[in-house]
Amino acid sequence: MSKNPEFVKFDKVDKSYDGKVLVVKDLQLDIAEGEFITMLGPSGSGKTTCLMMLAGFETPTNGEILLDGNIISNIPPHKRGIGMVFQNYALFPHMTVYENLAFPLRVRKVEKDEIDKKVDKALSMVSLNGFETRMPAQLSGGQQQRVAVARALVFDPAVVLMDEPLGALDKNLRESMQYEIKHIHESIGVTVVYVTHDQSEALTMSNRIAVFNDGKVQQLSDPAELYEKPVNSFVAEFIGENNTFNGEVVDIAQDKCKVKLANSEILANPISVKSKGEKTTVSLRPERALINPKEKMDNMFTGKIEEVIYHGDHTRVRLNLLGSAEFILKVPNSTSNLELKVSQDINIGWSSIDARALDPK
Amino acid sequence: MSSETKILTTDGVPLEVSLKKAEKRNKIKAFLLVAPLLLFLLITYIFPIGEMFTRSIDDRMVTNMLPKTFASMEKWDGKELPPEEVYRSFYEDYKILAEKKEHGKLGQRLNKEKNGFNSILKRLFRKVKRNQIDETLSIKEQINKIHRNFTKVEYWQAIKRTAPPYTMNKYLKGMDMYLDEDGNIAQVSEDRRIHRILWLRTLEIALFVTIFCFLMGYPIAHLLATLPMKYSNLLMICVLLPFWTSLLVRTASWMILLQQQGLVNDFFVMIGLVANDSRPEMMYNKVGTYVAMTQILLPFMVLPLYSVMKTISPSLMRAGKSLGGTPFVAFWKVYFPLTIPGIGAGCLLVFILAIGYYITPALVGGASGTLISNQIAFHMKQTLDWSFASAMGLMLLTGVLVIYWIYNKLVGVDNIKLG
Numbered sequence: 001m002s003k004n005p006e007f008v009k010f011d012k013v014d015k016s017y018d019g020k021v022l023v024v025k026d027l028q029l030d031i032a033e034g035e036f037i038t039m040l041g042p043s044g045s046g047k048t049t050c051l052m053m054l055a056g057f058e059t060p061t062n063g064e065i066l067l068d069g070n071i072i073s074n075i076p077p078h079k080r081g082i083g084m085v086f087q088n089y090a091l092f093p094h095m096t097v098y099e100n101l102a103f104p105l106r107v108r109k110v111e112k113d114e115i116d117k118k119v120d121k122a123l124s125m126v127s128l129n130g131f132e133t134r135m136p137a138q139l140s141g142g143q144q145q146r147v148a149v150a151r152a153l154v155f156d157p158a159v160v161l162m163d164e165p166l167g168a169l170d171k172n173l174r175e176s177m178q179y180e181i182k183h184i185h186e187s188i189g190v191t192v193v194y195v196t197h198d199q200s201e202a203l204t205m206s207n208r209i210a211v212f213n214d215g216k217v218q219q220l221s222d223p224a225e226l227y228e229k230p231v232n233s234f235v236a237e238f239i240g241e242n243n244t245f246n247g248e249v250v251d252i253a254q255d256k257c258k259v260k261l262a263n264s265e266i267l268a269n270p271i272s273v274k275s276k277g278e279k280t281t282v283s284l285r286p287e288r289a290l291i292n293p294k295e296k297m298d299n300m301f302t303g304k305i306e307e308v309i310y311h312g313d314h315t316r317v318r319l320n321l322l323g324s325a326e327f328i329l330k331v332p333n334s335t336s337n338l339e340l341k342v343s344q345d346i347n348i349g350w351s352s353i354d355a356r357a358l359d360p361k
Numbered sequence: 362m363s364s365e366t367k368i369l370t371t372d373g374v375p376l377e378v379s380l381k382k383a384e385k386r387n388k389i390k391a392f393l394l395v396a397p398l399l400l401f402l403l404i405t406y407i408f409p410i411g412e413m414f415t416r417s418i419d420d421r422m423v424t425n426m427l428p429k430t431f432a433s434m435e436k437w438d439g440k441e442l443p444p445e446e447v448y449r450s451f452y453e454d455y456k457i458l459a460e461k462k463e464h465g466k467l468g469q470r471l472n473k474e475k476n477g478f479n480s481i482l483k484r485l486f487r488k489v490k491r492n493q494i495d496e497t498l499s500i501k502e503q504i505n506k507i508h509r510n511f512t513k514v515e516y517w518q519a520i521k522r523t524a525p526p527y528t529m530n531k532y533l534k535g536m537d538m539y540l541d542e543d544g545n546i547a548q549v550s551e552d553r554r555i556h557r558i559l560w561l562r563t564l565e566i567a568l569f570v571t572i573f574c575f576l577m578g579y580p581i582a583h584l585l586a587t588l589p590m591k592y593s594n595l596l597m598i599c600v601l602l603p604f605w606t607s608l609l610v611r612t613a614s615w616m617i618l619l620q621q622q623g624l625v626n627d628f629f630v631m632i633g634l635v636a637n638d639s640r641p642e643m644m645y646n647k648v649g650t651y652v653a654m655t656q657i658l659l660p661f662m663v664l665p666l667y668s669v670m671k672t673i674s675p676s677l678m679r680a681g682k683s684l685g686g687t688p689f690v691a692f693w694k695v696y697f698p699l700t701i702p703g704i705g706a707g708c709l710l711v712f713i714l715a716i717g718y719y720i721t722p723a724l725v726g727g728a729s730g731t732l733i734s735n736q737i738a739f740h741m742k743q744t745l746d747w748s749f750a751s752a753m754g755l756m757l758l759t760g761v762l763v764i765y766w767i768y769n770k771l772v773g774v775d776n777i778k779l780g
Contacts (some may be wrong), residue, residue, distance in 0.1 A: 055679075055683055056682075076682070076688075077686055078685050078688070078690075078691070081685070083683070083684070084679075084684075086676045086680055087673065088676060090674065090676040090677050091680075094699055103681070103684055103686070103694070107686045107687075155684070155685065176736075231392060
């Protein structure tokens with residue numbers, strides 16, 4: 001079975017609520033069949049609006065949305081056959097778990113026996129068998145969440161939308177639910193469009209992530225690439241931690257460039273700089289900088305420890321380096337632990353490939 | 362730890378005792394806070410209802426007037442004419458009443474029990490006043506000679522019926538029934554059954570006003586709950602505006618609007634809906650009552666509905682639609698059931714208020730605007746038959762309680778949400 005790479009297609013979609021500000025600008029996004037795609041971004045970046053347009057609760061101001069090749073912009077939500085999990089689950093409080101799950105089947109006039117079978121199957125998928133007669137209020141947050149997921153899947157929709165479904169859960173539960181949703185996705189192969197502002201959630205769950213900011217997709221790539229190779233400083237800043245240096249390109253070659261900082265120079269990987277004299281922000285992941293590196297590295301500097309923060313599995317060290325007192329290092333707490341003391345001087349090195357010269361902030 | 366071991370605090374006091382002590386102060390404080398309200402309710406609500414109840418069944422007047430008669434009547438079986446002894450004690454009681462000039466009240470009261478009693482008692486009074494009755498001879502024979510009605514056993518039975526200090530007569534009268542000579546409940550003749558018409562009319566008007574208020578209030582409340590703040594505030598003011606105007610002013614303005622030469626009729630004629638010479642009557646009939654009462658009671662429907670709708674998350678309707686329900690199905694299966702607590706509260710409120718309304722229907726309802734409350738007011742102010750007014754008031758209250766009970770059975774009072 002060949003998968004349609006353009007199963008869901010946003011084609012030059014614009015959206016404005018008030019006719020003055022564009023919430024979504026010229027969105028071009030293809031979602032493949034069976035893919036788990038996450039729309040990630042800060043609040044107000046337009047990601048939920050995109051989801052609502054796909055669900056049919058908002059209409060695009062311009063452009064078209066296509067589902068399996070058909071334009072759906074003028075199809076009302078109830079005819080789109082798209083399952084949706086809402087932020088606060090939106091379980092019907094006056095119906096039992098069974099009735100909640102049976103709702104999408106009953107409105108589709110499915111036979112009673114068939115409904116029973118499907119509800120049973122959906123409940124076992126989220127391991128909630130035996131909860132049929134409970135009311136939503138009698139369930140814990142995590143259980144309600146699972147019921148909401150089961151309800152969105154019970155009628156075998158082609159696409160399931162999830163709007164920050166784990167936002168109301170505590171950290172541990174959220175993590176276990178992330179895996180659970182991921183496993184459900186893998187086992188039934190439904191196309192999932194997931195919206196979140198939590199980057200770790202996005203990284204663990206998705207096939208691809210679309211980072212939204214200011215109504216635009218900043219980067220669309222798989223989690224590893226997004227983290228390792230952010231294409232601009234917004235993405236670098238938004239995904240994970242990073243150390244930044246603002247400076248000016250003074251020399252540029254194929255895969256290296258020299259960036260002049262306030263009173264020193266570093267070597268970096270030119271990503272979005274093309275020529276000398278350009279302003280740039282260099283981004284470096286904290287775990288890519290090593291203490292006392294054994295090999296020779298093309299960036300070697302000495303910094304003074306300002307603060308040591310113990311984090312359990314790792315230790316975070318704040319350094320005064322190259323005129324910035326906000327340089328963060330992540331040191332894994334392995335057996336060969338180093339003596340790290342405040343106001344001690346240490347040698348730091350990193351490869352120029354990991355220091356990405358991006359657009360200036 | 363076994364359940365029998367008492368848990369002690371660190372000071373060695375049993376935990377329960379210590380807890381009670383700690384909470385006692387709070388309990389007293391809480392009670393003192395509500396005490397004024399409790400007292401107020403007791404004085405203005407519980408006590409008057411009790412008073413109304415005693416008044417409505419109180420029938421001690423005759424009992425107090427004819428103490429000896431009733432004492433001697435105890436042995437009388439009530440089938441034949443009473444023995445000399447009863448006649449004599451009745452004569453003695455009556456003589457005392459005549460001296461105190463209270464005989465008139467007795468005549469009126471007994472006349473209600475048996476028609477024609479007043480006139481034969483007046484004859485007796487004249488004899489008593491002129492001392493024409495010889496106490497040494499048989500009183501029975503002398504009284505029987507005054508009027509032949511004294512020889513009829515029904516008249517004596519009527520006296521006996523008034524013996525108990527309490528009576529249900531007022532309640533029976535409120536339902537157009539009475540106790541006949543044999544003590545059976547009987548209907549009054551058909552042309553005199555006015556109360557039953559009033560009860561039915563009151564229920565009918567309250568029911569229809571509730572329905573109209575619901576039909577009009579539901580969409581308004583929904584708009585209020587879903588519109589953006591700046592519009593919903595304006596709409597809320599429009600809904601509450603009637604509250605800020607006197608009831609009489611509102612009723613009067615409806616009279617101006619609805620009369621045959623009024624603004625609404627003028628408008629109908631202007632747009633050609635009706636001919637000028639056949640303007641419909643919209644006032645002094647039920648139409649007027651419905652229109653005016655619906656408008657006045659509408660806020661009582663809108664507010665509870667609004668407060669319930671406000672709590673319903675818009676994502677529920679969206680969920681209903683995204684799961685495949687048409688907008689109507691989503692509304693009917695998801696939204697509507699969730700508003701039932703508000704509907705219950707609103708309908709109950711409007712119905713109970715409507716059932717006791719009387720100024721508005723009296724002013725705009727014409728002849729059909731007389732409701733049971735008007736009748737209560739009439740007996741309070743005109744006939745001064747307070748016990749009858751009390752009885753009808755209590756019947757109204759019972760009716761409301763019955764409706765409340767039915768509502769509780771159907772929907773459950775716990776589900777009422779007023780705000």
